[in-house]
Amino acid sequence: MIKGVKTQSLSGKRVAISGATGGLGRPLCRYFAALGASLVLLDRNGERSRALGAELVGEFPTLSVSYLRVDMEDIASVAAAADELKKAPLDLLVLNAGAYNIPRHKCSTGYDNVFQINFVSPYCLARALRAHIDACGGRVVAVGSIAHNYCRADLSDVDFSTRTKSSHAYGNSKRYLMFSLYALYGGASGLAVAHPGISFTGITAHYPKVIFALIKHPMKVIFMRPKRACLSILRGCFEDCGVNEWIGPRFFNVWGKPKKRTLTTCPPDEAAKIAEVAERVWGENAERFQ
Ligand SMILES: NC(=O)c1ccc[n+]([C@@H]2O[C@H](COP(=O)([O-])OP(=O)(O)OC[C@H]3O[C@@H](n4cnc5c(N)ncnc54)[C@H](OP(=O)(O)O)[C@@H]3O)[C@@H](O)[C@H]2O)c1
Numbered sequence: 345m346i347k348g349v350k351t352q353s354l355s356g357k358r359v360a361i362s363g364a365t366g367g368l369g370r371p372l373c374r375y376f377a378a379l380g381a382s383l384v385l386l387d388r389n390g391e392r393s394r395a396l397g398a399e400l401v402g403e404f405p406t407l408s409v410s411y412l413r414v415d416m417e418d419i420a421s422v423a424a425a426a427d428e429l430k431k432a433p434l435d436l437l438v439l440n441a442g443a444y445n446i447p448r449h450k451c452s453t454g455y456d457n458v459f460q461i462n463f464v465s466p467y468c469l470a471r472a473l474r475a476h477i478d479a480c481g482g483r484v485v486a487v488g489s490i491a492h493n494y495c496r497a498d499l500s501d502v503d504f505s506t507r508t509k510s511s512h513a514y515g516n517s518k519r520y521l522m523f524s525l526y527a528l529y530g531g532a533s534g535l536a537v538a539h540p541g542i543s544f545t546g547i548t549a550h551y552p553k554v555i556f557a558l559i560k561h562p563m564k565v566i567f568m569r570p571k572r573a574c575l576s577i578l579r580g581c582f583e584d585c586g587v588n589e590w591i592g593p594r595f596f597n598v599w600g601k602p603k604k605r606t607l608t609t610c611p612p613d614e615a616a617k618i619a620e621v622a623e624r625v626w627g628e629n630a631e632r633f634q
Contacts, residue, residue, distance in 0.1 A: 361376070383408070434473065434480055471633075541597055589607070
């Protein structure tokens, strides 16, 4: 048991996590290591990834840690990582990497990079590895966001590449990630969707400089620290979510212990459209994932 999350030993389990070096990734890795998992860190920055691995081994000397370089903007690196991950049993795949207010451009898939990082790459990774993870009795844990409710899917601008508001581009991509995975699993076991509420990490440092300087310190006090905010994601590692269920902080979705709730934020017809687009995206990229 870790602070209100009913955990089990992860001894002998292999856990892969994207965005391991990020604000929530780091404490998550620590929890996994403390529970005895062997870790596969999926990061784009090899140096930072190895430094984190060394830090973790310093704290947990028996930890086994390996590294796969994955840039979620680059679908070829995602496909290569999927190939590597298939070579050994995989018990948990934590789709944690995410980006919010970053310079926008089109990726090689033709999709906007925010959409690519938060939806296209993690969806393809989950899609490619689902049978492998299912065969191990494992689980995919997707990190969603309350921002998924900032917008509605628009089939005339699927990746929101014409939208300049980063909250909308980000929200749209998280909406696609969450509702495409609900559709993919259709209530079957092996999926959890979780969110941290709001926590001060790299991703929340997206406000204009002056505003950021003013709110930085109050934010640290008002919102949960990453170590607590990531507990909802940790709970998702031990508990499935059915269609439209997610796990997040108990109070107003931003504070307190993890709680499972049912979402009513996406009507069935929109969810069906999202699922259709997701399968189209998979179809466009499936050849790379063999
Ligand atoms: N913090 C919050 O309030 C909050 C709220 C709702 C949801 N979330 C979600 O929680 C997850 C973790 O975010 P965080 O709060 O820990 O933010 P963070 O500190 O910015 O960490 C984000 C992680 O994603 C990685 N990443 C970004 N772009 C990438 C790319 N192209 N390829 C590979 N990795 C990439 C980053 O790697 P680099 O270090 O190399 O950039 C970093 O490790 C995200 O999915 C985010 O959307 C966070």
